[in-house]
Amino acid sequence: MSTSNLPQNTAATPDLSKQQRSFWSSPWATYLGLFLVLLALVVFFSLRSEYFWSKDTFVTIANDIPGLAVMAVGMTFVLMIAGIDLSVGSVLALSAAVSALAILQWQWSPMLAGLLALGVGLLCGMLNGAISVIWQIPSFIVSLGLLEAVRGTAYLVTDSRTQYVGDAMGGLAQPISSSLGGISVAFIMALAVVVLGHILLTRTIFGRYVIGIGTNEEAMRLAGIDPRPIRISVFAAMGLLAALAGLMQAARLEAADPNAGVGIELKVIAAVVIGGTSLMGGRGSVIATFFGVLIIAVLEAGLAQIGASEPSKRIITGAVIVVAVIIDTVRQRRSAATH
C-alpha cells in the first residue's frame, strides 16, 4: 500500500519534536529536581552541624538505607500497577525471625536460612497478589490483613522475644573492604537491586506491561495481555525484597526482632512518592525512588545530628514528603498543559 495517493497533510505538522521532548517533561528534570533537594539538605545540615560533612556520616547513611532502598524498589512497581502493600514491615520481621529460627533451632547454615527467609517473603507476596487478583479485592485491604497476620506469625516464630543470632548473619553487614571506608555488602546489594529494577522497568517487556496495567488495565486485556500473572509477580517480588530487607537488618543488629519494621511501610511509600511515582499507577521511576530514599535518609541523619527532638523529626519529615509531592504534581501539570 503506497502513500502516494494519500493527501500529504503535513502542512500543519512542523517538526516540533524538539519541543515535545523538552527538558522539563523528561525524566532528567525529575532527577535534577530531586538532586537539588538532596543537595540543599546536605548543605543545610553541613552548615548547621560541624559533624555532618564527614566520611563517617556518609558511611552511616549508606549502611542505614539498604533495607529501605530495596523495599522502595519493590514498592515502586506495586504503586505503578495502582496497588499498595502495607504488609512490608511485617514481612521484614517474619523473614528475620524465620532465618533466626533456622540458624538457632535447626542449625542451618546462614546461606540456607537466608534462602528460606527469602522464600517466606516470596510466599507472603504471592499471597497478597493472588488474593487480590482472584477475588478482585483492593490490595490495600488484603495487605492490611496480612500486615496483622504476618506480624503475629513473626511473634509466634520468635516466641515474642528478640532472638540473638550473633554474627552468623554478619556477612551482609560486613564492610567489604577498608578502602571503601566501611560501606557494607548490603549497600552494594541495594545498588544492584536499584539498577536491576530500573532496567526491568524501562527495558523489558515485563516493565512495559507494568506501565500498561497501571495506565489502562482494560485496554491491556483487550490487547490480549492477561494482567493477572503480572500483578501477582509484582507483589511476589515485593515480598521477596521485603524479606531481603529483613535479612539485611538482622545482619546489622545481629538479632531478629519481632518488632522490626513496625511502621516502615509508610517510610517506604513516602520515598517512592517523593520520587514522583503516582499513587494512581502508570507513572514512576526506580532511579527517582532511590533519590527519594536518599532524601529521607539524609533528612533523618541530619535532624538527628543537629539534635532535633523525635517529635520535630517526624513533623519535618512529614512536611518534606508533602512538599515534594506538591512540587512534583505542579511540574507534571505544567508539562501536561503545554501539550
Added chain:
Amino acid sequence: MSSSSLELATPLHTASSQAVVLQLNHLSKAYAQTPVLEDISLSLHRGEVLAITGENGAGKSTVSKIICGLTPASNGHMSLNGQAYRPITRRDAEAQGVRMVLQELGLIPTLTVAENLLMGHLPNTLGWMNRHQLHQAASQQLKKMGLEQLDPDTLVADLGIGQQQMVEIARNLQDDLQVLILDEPTAMLTPRESTHLFKQIAELKAKGVAIIYVSHRLEELQKIADTVAVLRDGRLVDLRPMAGVQEKELVQRMVGHSVADLQEQAARPSGGIAMQITDMTRAPAVKNVSFEVHHGEVFGIAGLVGSGRTELLRLLFGADKADSGEIQIHAPERTLKITPNWPSPLAAIQAGIGLVTEDRKSQGLFLPLSIANNISMGNTVRISASGFVSKVREQALALKWIQLLAIRCFGAGQSVGTLSGGNQQKVVFARWLEKDCDILLLDEPTRGVDVGARADLYAQINNMAAKGKAIVMVSSDLRELMAVCDRIAVMSAGRLVATFKRGHWTEQGLLEAAFAQE
C-alpha cells in the same frame, strides 16, 4: 486563503437581521509554541444556527472551548451582546448564558437522571431534599426533549449512551440560555432521537437562542444550519450561508483538495467461510445470532443504539462471556470450534481475531503513553528479544505505521492523548494491522474521525479485504456501510433480523429492518 476574517459576501436571510449576540474578533490560541487557532473572527446572531465543521485537528473543539470558558484565548477578544466577554471558567460562562454540551458527557453516573438535571439547584428545604418537587421538575424537563418515557429516578449509569446524551442536552436547556454549543451531538443518537434534537433546536431558535453546532455530519448541517463556517488548520477558510451549499464543496474546503466520493465498492470476489457463528446468546443483549463471514469480505452490521451490536462483537472476541452459542473459525489447516466462549481475548487473538473497540479512549489506548508504546503494546514480540524491549525496533515500527496510515503527529514519541480523534483511531488500527489478523472486528471505526482520516481508514479496510481478510464492521452510519461493505446485516433488540447483499439494499430498507422489533 488570506488570513483576514472573511466577510459574508451576500446578505443572509432573517437570521442575520437579528442582533449579534456573540462576536469573535481575531481569536487565536497557541499551546506552548504550537498555534492551534489563528485569527478567527465571526458574528453569531440571535436565533441563528451556526455550523462549525472541519477535519479533526482543525480547531473546532478549541473554538468551542474558548467560547464556553474551558480555556482562554491567547489573543483576540470576544463580546457578548456588545459587552466584553472573557469567561474565566465554564461556570462563569454558564452564568452569562453560554453553555456547551461536550462529547464527553458531564453526567454523574451514580446519581439519578433527576439529580443530574437539577444539579446546582436541587429543590430542598434547608438542606433536606424535596424528592417530589425534584421528580416533577425533572419530568417536565424530560418532556421537552421528548423523553417522557424515561423515569427520572433511573440511575444515569443504567442508561444507554444515546439516552445519556439526551439527558445531558436536556440539562443545558435553562431559561437564561443565550448561546448553546453542541459538539457532535448526534454521534450517539438514533435517527429518532436526532429528530427530537432538531425539533428542540428549532424551538430554541424561535426563542432567540443562538446555537453553534459542531459536527462532521454534513447531511445534518444541511438540514438545520443557517450558516456554515469551515475551519482548516486553525484558520477560518469559509463562512457562508448554508442554503444551496453542496457537501462536496464543504469537504473540499475542509481538506484543501477534493476527496474522491465515497466510492461505491465494486462487487468483491470472496473466498470460503472464515468464521461461522451459530446461536450466539448473551441475555438480554444478544439473542440467538447466527451468520457467517467469508475471506475477503467486508460484512457490515447495522442497527440502532442498543440493538446489541457491540455486545455481539465482544462475545466474538472473548471480551465477555456468552451464555450459549458456537463460534467456528475456518483456518487453512484446521477448523476451530469454540462453545461458547473463548477463555480470554488472548485465545481469540491467537486464533487470528482482532477487535477495534467502540470506545478507543477507555478501552483501546494508553493515553499518556507515546504512539510508539501504544502500537507496540500487544505486539511486543515484534520489538523484543529474550524479554528486553528494543527501542530502535519499537521506533521503526511506529514510524512505519505513521507513514502507512498518514498519522498526523510530531513524532512517534508524542503522547496519544494529545492526538486528534482520527489520529488516535489510526494508532489503534496500526496495532491490529501489525498483528495481521485474519478476522478483524471493527466497532464504529470512524466515530469521531474526520473526513480525511476516514478515507484513509476505508482504504485500509479495502486493502485488507483484498488480501483475503474477513472484516466485520459495526457502524451507525448507513451510508458508510453501503459504500464499504459487501453484505450488511441488521440487528434489532438483540436479534439479527435481516441480511442484505450488495445491490439489494436501500437506506430505507436498512432503517426499516433496524426498527423492526420494537
